[in-house]
Amino acid sequence: MRIRQSPLESARFGRSVERLTVPAGERPPFSPVGQALLESAADVVVLRYPAEYVDWFAMLSLPGRTPLFAGSLTYWRLAAGRGSGPQDADGLWTAELDDPAAASALVAEIFAEYGNHYAANPLFDDSLALAGYQEWAGACAAGGRCLALWGRGPGGEPEVLGLATVDDGPDTEILLAGVVPGARGRGRYAHLLRAVEERALGRGSAEVVISTQEHNTRVQRAWARYGFRPSHAVLTVHLVRSGLL
Structure with a gap:
């Protein structure tokens, strides 16, 4: 060891x-x-x-x-190509996000309330833990490993609704994924998962892997609906x- x-x-x-x-x-x-x-x-x-x-x-x-x-x-897995992805929706699309600053800002908004393992340790500042996620997302964006979900704002202008950062190996692992608080509860997260699955298929990955803290049951329900299956903890x-x- x-x-x-x-x-x-x-x-x-x-x-x-x-x-x-x-x-x-x-x-x-x-x-x-x-x-x-x-x-x-x-x-x-x-x-x-x-x-x-x-x-x-x-x-x-x-x-x-x-x-x-x-x-x-908790880790979940999906055989690439077997997901129950949503149909195309008017006004929603995905594209690569190559702006590290934009990715960092999105992560700060999406994961502001996410309790990760650092929160168990009083020696670690939660805000610094979030800053680490922001750096992680920025590096993924700079390396071409970040996808963004786009929609239309109240005035019809494009706005980013969510993002997913990935690690490309034999399998595609989703590192961070989520939608901004104001866009939740409308099925938009599934469009983000579909974009990652399509990316995985394009790269020849056999599986898509994702994980979260065990308390995050809401996102695990979304994974189950999409076709992911629990793997290990x-x-x-x-x-x-x-x-x-």
Whole structure:
């Protein structure tokens, strides 16, 4: 088990942050995980491991570390081409968004109330966590990995209603996706999902993958309606160096 430094998070929060992710698959013993955590000198280690390892949390009260449970991520998958996408709608269209500043501003509006794992840790400022999402979205826009959903404003002028940022690998993973608060509840999110699915098909991806914090049930219902199926869950724990809390 190898802990990796997280320089972006360290710079953002003013604390040394490292990450350790235990992959799904054949269950490993806890001992190498515990040893890696004991050897770390970071202020915070963000540990992620499969949710079925329920007994691990009780073993995380290690010398010199305070474990903070930071929720779980639920992952959903869609076989590309099998989604129940909506029909074309007048006044709605999608296009690549290559403006990092615009993507950053949209994320600030869409995810302002989203409670991610950073909120569990009093050492981390929620506003700085949102700023991290904004930087992430801006980098995706600059790299050609951001789609925007467009509509017509009250005066008929074009306006951006939502965005999705993606990671292109063997599968297409949706990193951030949502619509602005004033455009929610009208089925527009499904148009954004369809745009990502069409992009995935165009790139030859077999699946579209997406995840969220487990409390975000509203968006998970939208995924289920579209055709996504739950895949697996991952627990997040922050191991904080003793004396910092």
